[in-house]
Amino acid sequence: MKIENTRAQMRKGVLELCVLSIISEKEAYPSDIIGKLKESKLIVVEGTLYPLLNRLKNANLLHYTWKESNAGPPRKYYRITDEGKQFLDGLLDTWNELNHAVNQSTIKLTTNE
Amino acid sequence: MNEIRNVNLGGYPFTIDIDAHEQIKRYLKAIERRFADSDGCDEILDDIEARMAELFMEFLQGKGIISMKELDAVIKVMGRPEDFGAEPYDDEYEEEYQESRSSSFKDRYRHIKTGKRFFRDPEEKVIGGVCGGIAAYFGIENPMWIRLIFLALIFFAGIPILIYPILWAIVPEAKTAGDKLKMRGEPATVTNIARTVEEELNELSDKITEISKDLGSKKKSLDRDPFRREEPYRKGFL
Numbered sequence: 001m002k003i004e005n006t007r008a009q010m011r012k013g014v015l016e017l018c019v020l021s022i023i024s025e026k027e028a029y030p031s032d033i034i035g036k037l038k039e040s041k042l043i044v045v046e047g048t049l050y051p052l053l054n055r056l057k058n059a060n061l062l063h064y065t066w067k068e069s070n071a072g073p074p075r076k077y078y079r080i081t082d083e084g085k086q087f088l089d090g091l092l093d094t095w096n097e098l099n100h101a102v103n104q105s106t107i108k109l110t111t112n113e
Numbered sequence: 114m115n116e117i118r119n120v121n122l123g124g125y126p127f128t129i130d131i132d133a134h135e136q137i138k139r140y141l142k143a144i145e146r147r148f149a150d151s152d153g154c155d156e157i158l159d160d161i162e163a164r165m166a167e168l169f170m171e172f173l174q175g176k177g178i179i180s181m182k183e184l185d186a187v188i189k190v191m192g193r194p195e196d197f198g199a200e201p202y203d204d205e206y207e208e209e210y211q212e213s214r215s216s217s218f219k220d221r222y223r224h225i226k227t228g229k230r231f232f233r234d235p236e237e238k239v240i241g242g243v244c245g246g247i248a249a250y251f252g253i254e255n256p257m258w259i260r261l262i263f264l265a266l267i268f269f270a271g272i273p274i275l276i277y278p279i280l281w282a283i284v285p286e287a288k289t290a291g292d293k294l295k296m297r298g299e300p301a302t303v304t305n306i307a308r309t310v311e312e313e314l315n316e317l318s319d320k321i322t323e324i325s326k327d328l329g330s331k332k333k334s335l336d337r338d339p340f341r342r343e344e345p346y347r348k349g350f351l
Contacts, residue, residue, distance in 0.1 A: 030164065045192025047144070050160040054153040073124060073163055 011042050017095055018042055019052060020080060020088040023062060027079040053078060061087050117178055123159070123166030129179040136184055137165075143194035165191060229298035232287035233280075241281035249296045 018040070022033050030049055037043040056062045061084035064076040080088070103110075116131040129137070144161060148154040168187045169179055229250060237245025237256045244263055248256035267274050287296045290310050 030160075045196045046164065046190050047161055047192040047197055050157050050164070051148060051151070051153075051197070054157050054160070055151075058152055073166060075167075076160070 014095070015042055015052065016056065017088070017091040019049075019056065020061065020084060020091065023078050024080045024085060024088055027065075027077045029067075029075050029077050033078075056084070060084075115180075122169070123163035125166045125170070127166070127169060127179055128177075130181070133179050133181050133184045136181065137179075140188065140194065144197055147194065147197050161191065230292075230295045231284055232292055232296040233284050234293075234296060235286055235288075240277070242286060243277060243280045243284065246284060246287070246296060250298070252298065 015037075018037065019033060022028060022036055030046070030053065033053075034043060034046045034049055037049070043049060053062065057064065057078075060081055062078050063081055064078045066074045067077050069075045117128055118131060118134050120127050120129050120134060120137075122137075141158065141162070145154065145158055148157050151157070165187055168190055169183060172183045172186055173179065231250050232246050233242035234245030234249050234256070235242050237248065239260065244259040245256040248254075248259045253259065263277070266272060285292075287293045290313070
């Protein structure tokens with residue numbers, strides 16, 4: 001069993017939560033989003049973000065508007081919908097539960113160190 | 114020197130060199146195949162194309178032509194098809210894809226994954242190149258091992274003596290540079306083929322110099338021969 005696979009799975013699981021919460025702060029262009037996700041190693045390459053945004057948009061959690069850019073073609077700016085906000089709240093609840101549960105079950109390991 | 118083409122990427126015109134153009138087509142095809150079943154396939158592709166166009170503009174700074182260098186840089190940012198969970202795009206020829214589409218999925222998958230085919234290796238042959246081809250297929254450097262196993266099997270079981278001629282007859286010889294790459298399992302991309310052709314040319318020129326050297330030394334020895342016996346006499350006289 002490769003640890004990289006498990007790590008990737010864990011990151012993948014929280015990706016939607018992070019994308020939604022980044023966009024909920026303020027409307028964002030994919031490149032802005034990717035920058036933040038790269039910092040936290042949640043995503044490594046830009047391309048994988050587009051299918052995710054598309055899925056969230058098709059589920060009515062996001063919507064976008066076209067905006068002119070200084071350099072090059074117009075860009076899609078994403079904004080969270082009301083439905084998206086509810087979804088995000090739901091995810092955040094689960095995350096907090098998980099966070100608590102994980103801390104509880106790994107507490108011995110972390111205090112031993 | 115390379116041929117160039119004009120393309121429309123994400124609604125913007127670009128001049129692109131032919132190798133980069135072929136590569137970018139394969140790249141987008143691989144991604145398209147990956148998302149063919151999802152709802153927003155066209156939209157995802159449009160987004161990716163638009164972003165690639167933007168990156169190209171950034172990298173080119175308004176000058177010149179998209180070459181493999183810029184394309185590699187853009188793919189590095191966007192991610193390779195494997196990063197999208199797609200099949201790697203290097204491992205196949207377009208025609209091969211068309212060909213394999215008709216065969217079963219399992220076959221196609223296996224074929225694409227290894228990119229290997231069993232050929233007889235004309236460069237490594239003692240009899241028909243069958244052992245050389247087997248060695249190339251399994252990535253064994255020295256085909257002598259396969260030959261030894263073959264011989265050992267002939268002595269102990271005698272079966273390969275029947276198998277060899279059959280393989281010789283039915284397995285095609287790797288004739289083209291593309292065949293040779295497939296035989297070793299390297300993806301048949303433009304660059305790889307170029308490399309193989311280059312290797313062959315070098316080999317050929319080595320052979321030519323060798324032969325000319327050989328001829329030269331033979332000529333010399335022929336020239337010298339008639340006098341050789343006389344030499345001692347001459348020396349004696351002088």
